[in-house]
Amino acid sequence: xxxxxxxxxxxxxxxxxxxxxxxxxxxxxxxxxxxxxxxxxxxxxxxxxxxxxxxxxxxxxxxxxxxxxxxxxxxxxxxxxxxxxxxxxxxxxxxxxxxxxxxxxxxxxxxxxxxxxxxxxxxxxxxxxxxxxxxxxxxxxxxxxxxxxxxxxxxxxxxxxxxxxxxxxxxxxxxxxxxxxxxxxxxxxxxxxxxxxxxxxxxxxxxxxxxxxxxxxxxxxxxxxxxxxxxxxxxxxxxxxxxxxxxxxxxxxxxxxxxxxxxxxxxxxxxxxxxxxxxxxxxxxxxxxxxxxxxxxxxxxxxxxxxxxxxxxxxxxxxxxxxxx
Amino acid sequence: xxxxxxxxxxxxxxxxxxxxxxxxxxxxxxxxxxxxxxxxxxxxxxxxxxxxxxxxxxxxxxxxxxxxxxxxxxxxxxxxxxxxxxxxxxxxxxxxxxxxxxxxxxxxxxxxxxxxxxxxxxxxxxxxxxxxxxxxxxxxxxxxxxxxxxxxxxxxxxxxxxxxxxxxxxxxxxxxxxxxxxxxxxxxxxxxxxxxxxxxxxxxxxxxxxxxxxxxxxxxxxxxxxxxxxxxxxxxxxxxxxxxxxxxxxxxxxxxxxxxxxxxxxxxxxxxxxxxxxxxxxxxxxxxxxxxxxxxxxxxxxxxxxxxxxxxxxxxxxxxxxxxxxxxxxxxxxxxxxxxxxxxxxxxxxxxxxxxxxxxxxxxxxxxxxxxxxxxxxxxxxxxxxxxxxxxxxxxxxxxxxxxxxxxxxxxxxxxxxxxxxxxxxxxxxxxxxxxxxxxxxx
Numbered sequence: 001x002x003x004x005x006x007x008x009x010x011x012x013x014x015x016x017x018x019x020x021x022x023x024x025x026x027x028x029x030x031x032x033x034x035x036x037x038x039x040x041x042x043x044x045x046x047x048x049x050x051x052x053x054x055x056x057x058x059x060x061x062x063x064x065x066x067x068x069x070x071x072x073x074x075x076x077x078x079x080x081x082x083x084x085x086x087x088x089x090x091x092x093x094x095x096x097x098x099x100x101x102x103x104x105x106x107x108x109x110x111x112x113x114x115x116x117x118x119x120x121x122x123x124x125x126x127x128x129x130x131x132x133x134x135x136x137x138x139x140x141x142x143x144x145x146x147x148x149x150x151x152x153x154x155x156x157x158x159x160x161x162x163x164x165x166x167x168x169x170x171x172x173x174x175x176x177x178x179x180x181x182x183x184x185x186x187x188x189x190x191x192x193x194x195x196x197x198x199x200x201x202x203x204x205x206x207x208x209x210x211x212x213x214x215x216x217x218x219x220x221x222x223x224x225x226x227x228x229x230x231x232x233x234x235x236x237x238x239x240x241x242x243x244x245x246x247x248x249x250x251x252x253x254x255x256x257x258x259x260x261x262x263x264x265x266x267x268x269x270x271x272x273x274x275x276x277x278x279x280x281x282x283x284x285x286x287x288x289x290x291x292x293x294x295x296x297x298x299x300x301x302x303x304x305x306x307x308x309x310x311x312x313x314x315x316x317x318x319x320x321x322x323x324x325x
Numbered sequence: 326x327x328x329x330x331x332x333x334x335x336x337x338x339x340x341x342x343x344x345x346x347x348x349x350x351x352x353x354x355x356x357x358x359x360x361x362x363x364x365x366x367x368x369x370x371x372x373x374x375x376x377x378x379x380x381x382x383x384x385x386x387x388x389x390x391x392x393x394x395x396x397x398x399x400x401x402x403x404x405x406x407x408x409x410x411x412x413x414x415x416x417x418x419x420x421x422x423x424x425x426x427x428x429x430x431x432x433x434x435x436x437x438x439x440x441x442x443x444x445x446x447x448x449x450x451x452x453x454x455x456x457x458x459x460x461x462x463x464x465x466x467x468x469x470x471x472x473x474x475x476x477x478x479x480x481x482x483x484x485x486x487x488x489x490x491x492x493x494x495x496x497x498x499x500x501x502x503x504x505x506x507x508x509x510x511x512x513x514x515x516x517x518x519x520x521x522x523x524x525x526x527x528x529x530x531x532x533x534x535x536x537x538x539x540x541x542x543x544x545x546x547x548x549x550x551x552x553x554x555x556x557x558x559x560x561x562x563x564x565x566x567x568x569x570x571x572x573x574x575x576x577x578x579x580x581x582x583x584x585x586x587x588x589x590x591x592x593x594x595x596x597x598x599x600x601x602x603x604x605x606x607x608x609x610x611x612x613x614x615x616x617x618x619x620x621x622x623x624x625x626x627x628x629x630x631x632x633x634x635x636x637x638x639x640x641x642x643x644x645x646x647x648x649x650x651x652x653x654x655x656x657x658x659x660x661x662x663x664x665x666x667x668x669x670x671x672x673x674x675x676x677x678x679x680x681x682x683x684x685x686x687x688x689x690x691x692x693x694x695x696x697x698x699x700x701x702x703x704x705x706x707x708x709x710x711x712x713x714x715x716x717x718x719x720x721x722x723x724x725x726x727x728x729x730x731x732x733x734x735x736x737x738x739x740x741x742x743x744x745x746x747x748x749x750x751x752x753x754x755x756x757x758x759x760x761x762x763x764x765x766x767x768x
Contacts, residue, residue, distance in 0.1 A: 030416065031383055034382065034383065034385050035385060039385070039391075070389055072392050072393070078488065078490055156538075175333035175335050177586045178334075178335060178586070179587070227529070231529060309579070310572055310575070310675075312672050312675070313569075315672070
């Protein structure tokens with residue numbers, strides 16, 4: 001599309017009527033960039049048509065050249081949107097253009113914002129394309145923040161929820177430490193119109209998560225997800241035997257990190273769980289010489305030792321304990 | 326490879342980084358004292374050379390930051406200020422002149438001369454000018470037009486757009502409110518619905534994401550928390566889960582990661598440590614107030630109306646601040662809430678000396694500047710946020726920025742001491758005070 005990109009703009013007949021506009025950097029600018037000649041010239045022509053507000057096909061081509069030199073220039077993207085609207089340009093072509101820019105560098109806000117603007121205009125017809133596009137980006141970087149945000153927006157605005165839980169499952173199968181995939185899973189079970197919401201999903205999700213925890217008790221993502229399944233329902237959180245039993249199972253093992261099981265148990269106790277002898281015994285088994293009549297305090301003391309990095313935090317948590325157990 | 330068939334991408338990457346970091350730490354631990362002393366030194370001269378060179382000239386590769394030049398100004402000039410230095414008059418005037426060319430006639434600053442005004446570059450420009458200090462820098466900001474620009478960026482959902490037709494996210498909210506707060510133009514129109522928007526971005530993990538539904542992330546968590554404090558709605562957030570999430574971001578490498586199960590990165594030294602200190606000060610103020618009024622000791626609207634930094638009356642134990650007899654105060658052995666914080670110092674809720682160790686041994690580039698992690702190149706962004714975070718870590722024991730840290734709080738001792746920053750705006754404290762006074766008079 002960007003024809004003659006190798007010929008300087010000043011030598012292209014198409015641009016002979018335009019006077020390039022230099023950057024007004026002043027006599028002694030700070031942070032001056034030693035632009036290469038093609039960069040400087042392209043931006044000089046861009047400044048000229050931006051100033052004259054020329055919304056023409058050649059202006060559209062010029063924005064493409066400018067974006068290939070710096071895809072982080074939001075003013076160029078902004079002006080490109082004005083031109084696209086004015087020309088009633090084929091927006092499917094625009095989606096393809098964005099993909100070519102993304103191949104080079106997909107980590108900028110502007111590209112994704114522009115993509116959202118285009119997809120929003122095209123509507124639900126492009127739901128599948130947006131899911132495919134983000135899937136492609138995520139296949140290279142499964143934690144790409146912008147790609148996930150775009151995917152969530154596309155699901156919400158355009159639809160296509162049907163296979164999303166499977167997609168999350170696939171990503172977690174590949175890498176159960178991928179917290180972005182856990183976050184997406186939470187997004188799906190709380191917002192997908194076809195799944196019935198958190199409460200309807202709780203039982204199956206708890207069982208899924210417990211399995212993941214037992215396979216990797218040192219994986220923070222799955223522990224945080226487990227707690228999220230009981231958000232705003234403290235009663236179920238402390239009374240569901242699945243939660244305290246996964247803690248006990250992990251604590252009884254000698255081959256793994258106990259920090260998350262202990263901190264989850266601490267949360268349960270602080271939220272009102274009445275500890276059984278089994279709880280007490282499994283905690284005491286981990287205590288060296290430490291003792292405390294208050295079980296929650298004892299858990300904090302042990303955490304201060306086994307999770308020494310956060311010793312100050314656990315001391316602070318201990319100071320906040322109000323339950324007498 | 327056959328022996329470890331089940332290792333995932335996350336585990337593999339984490340393993341490689343830990344290997345580098347622990348290798349560095351074990352080299353440090355087995356070195357003699359003079360080598361260790363050299364290794365943890367900030368090396369101010371090298372830092373200043375790197376920073377001053379960038380201010381004067383940038384190579385063609387910086388074309389990718391051509392729409393972020395006020396940011397480059399801020400990263401460099403704030404770093405210089407953290408080191409306790411300032412620019413000469415000529416460079417200062419050149420900076421004021423250059424930023425003036427980035428200021429739009431309808432308010433706000435763009436990423437370079439003639440570019441569309443943008444909230445993030447406006448924040449960078451305002452913070453740069455505040456850091457320069459002086460009436461000329463302050464009065465170069467068109468406050469009235471800035472107020473109009475901020476109102477134009479306000480969205481009906483309560484949040485802000487980055488620019489005309491731009492994206493709405495928590496960064497935009499923070500930069501808008503930070504600017505409005507410093508320039509003393511914060512009003513109900515700007516804050517309306519904003520708390521609800523930020524609240525909708527706090528995730529099930531406890532941290533804050535970029536927009537509703539997005540994953541909890543260090544940068545957005547700082548932005549969201551600072552915004553909520555600035556608009557006096559911080560207690561609407563779930564602060565217990567926020568604290569829990571943020572302290573868990575400090576890993577075995579001792580630096581902070583940005584998200585759960587992601588790699589450590591030096592820039593989160595600021596984005597995660599600043600929330601830790603903001604939260605610990607919030608909780609300690611709460612503990613010390615007999616009837617539990619929750620009010621941060623800095624940066625709320627009320628503070629701005631009066632003089633810059635009148636500290637809360639409950640900080641009555643200031644007088645023993647240099648008394649070494651309470652050497653063991655706040656070390657975590659006390660159990661009772663009532664005595665835990667009533668010492669001249671606050672015990673940081675994170676591992677401050679460990680964090681300083683990561684920054685100085687792994688993020689510092691031997692030739693000046695700071696970086697994400699070992700093997701990565703230095704850049705001005707990481708230099709700014711590593712130094713800012715280092716300052717936060719050094720002052721994490723103090724109840725406020727005006728109390729100097731003890732030598733033992735600073736890895737490398739006072740030779741490494743950095744200026745304290747205002748945690749909500751990330752500008753050095755005395756420049757903030759000067760600016761607040763100026764813009765209070767300007768109103």
